[in-house]
Amino acid sequence: MCTSLTLSTSNQLNILARTMDFATILDPDLVFVPRKYPLASQVDEIKRPANYAIMGMGQKTAPAILTDGLNEVGLACATLYFPDYAHYSDQIDATKTNLAPLEVVAWLLSNFATLDEVKAAVMQLNLISDPAEIFTPLHWIVTDKTGHVIVVEPMKNGIVIHDNPLGVMANSPDLNWHLTNIRNYIGVNPNKLGPIKLNGVTFSPFGNGARTFGLPGDYTPPSRFLRAVFGKEAINVLENEDEGIKAAFHILSSVEIPKGSVFTDEGVDYTQYTAAMVCNTGTYYFKTYDNNQIIKACIFDKDLDSEQPKAWKIPQIQQYGTLNE
Numbered sequence: 001m002c003t004s005l006t007l008s009t010s011n012q013l014n015i016l017a018r019t020m021d022f023a024t025i026l027d028p029d030l031v032f033v034p035r036k037y038p039l040a041s042q043v044d045e046i047k048r049p050a051n052y053a054i055m056g057m058g059q060k061t062a063p064a065i066l067t068d069g070l071n072e073v074g075l076a077c078a079t080l081y082f083p084d085y086a087h088y089s090d091q092i093d094a095t096k097t098n099l100a101p102l103e104v105v106a107w108l109l110s111n112f113a114t115l116d117e118v119k120a121a122v123m124q125l126n127l128i129s130d131p132a133e134i135f136t137p138l139h140w141i142v143t144d145k146t147g148h149v150i151v152v153e154p155m156k157n158g159i160v161i162h163d164n165p166l167g168v169m170a171n172s173p174d175l176n177w178h179l180t181n182i183r184n185y186i187g188v189n190p191n192k193l194g195p196i197k198l199n200g201v202t203f204s205p206f207g208n209g210a211r212t213f214g215l216p217g218d219y220t221p222p223s224r225f226l227r228a229v230f231g232k233e234a235i236n237v238l239e240n241e242d243e244g245i246k247a248a249f250h251i252l253s254s255v256e257i258p259k260g261s262v263f264t265d266e267g268v269d270y271t272q273y274t275a276a277m278v279c280n281t282g283t284y285y286f287k288t289y290d291n292n293q294i295i296k297a298c299i300f301d302k303d304l305d306s307e308q309p310k311a312w313k314i315p316q317i318q319q320y321g322t323l324n325e
Contacts, residue, residue: 001262001269002080003224003255004141005231006149006167007248009238014147016076017248017276018068020057021257023266028273029311030284031058031066032302037309039064039106043098043128050110053304055284055297057275058106060311066105072299073113074145074279077105079138081171086137087156088129096126101138101154108142115144118152119161127154141169145279151175168228171221178225185226188215190234219262224255241278245285248276249294259289273314286314293319 004018020026032055033039038047041064056069068078079102092098099107104127112118129136139153141164149164153174162175169175193210195202215230216223231251238244252274262269275286282299295315302310 004078004169005228007244008147009244014279015244016143018078019271019274021271023264023269028057031311033063033309034306035304054109055299063309064106065102070277071109076277076279077108077142082139083137085172086154088127093126096124098126170225227254290316291318
């Protein structure tokens with residue numbers, strides 16, 4: 001389970017943020033892959049040339065596999081779980097680009113700069129199912145410096161690309177279902193609710209926030225989607241990157257899953273990390289379940305033309321600030 005959203009700032013920055021919720025322990029690295037470094041697919045073992053340096057969450061031992069990230073020209077992408085809806089091919093198609101689902105993020109980021117390029121390329125994909133892959137049912141949210149957003153969903157009748165005007169995504173059902181479901185909650189808003197009179201008796205709300213009554217608080221994908229939409233639409237105007245990053249983490253805190261709240265057949269499902277990517281500055285921010293301190297890394301601080309990928313272990317011990325006397 002995961003939730004994602006985009007935010008725009010007054011100084012024209014676009015931010016893609018997400019929670020990574022899963023029951024299997026990921027233990028990811030922050031991975032940097034330089035320009036021109038060929039990424040080999042596990043499907044056909046072809047090493048495909050790459051155009052752009054990329055950075056995101058993954059494993060150094062498998063640089064072709066990222067769960068989310070951004071590239072040097074401002075494209076950002078995140079993968080989200082899509083059970084019961086995702087459909088893939090069971091054989092290689094020599095006329096198309098053959099990839100495993102987990103390879104899509106790194107492939108998009110290392111090769112493309114804009115959503116128009118992504119839309120054209122994705123339609124030439126042949127996604128191969130792998131019964132051994134626990135992450136196989138996936139869909140993807142993609143954005144660029146413009147702030148426009150698409151969602152890519154591998155459906156039974158083929159790959160579908162949705163323009164996503166809300167810039168929010170969660171897990172199953174598909175995006176169109178989530179957008180339709182919003183109609184059940186159009187009365188929810190952040191404005192003050194005044195008292196009413198019934199037969200001369202005045203009834204006042206118990207407290208502020210009365211108009212948010214009905215906003216679902218459970219951890220299902222439809223409810224997390226709605227809370228992310230509400231948080232994004234209700235947030236104050238964001239002036240700059242600092243305000244945008246703080247807003248992203250605060251909004252996503254409403255959909256984070258604490259350990260013990262959701263159990264699956266695989267174990268405890270919880271928010272293993274939360275990340276926010278700034279398309280325009282190449283900056284990646286993240287925090288983990290065990291360390292709430294937000295960590296920052298910038299792709300432009302790396303050697304974009306280096307010869308090999310690099311990875312950094314994620315600090316998992318909580319860092320505490322102290323007050324000086």
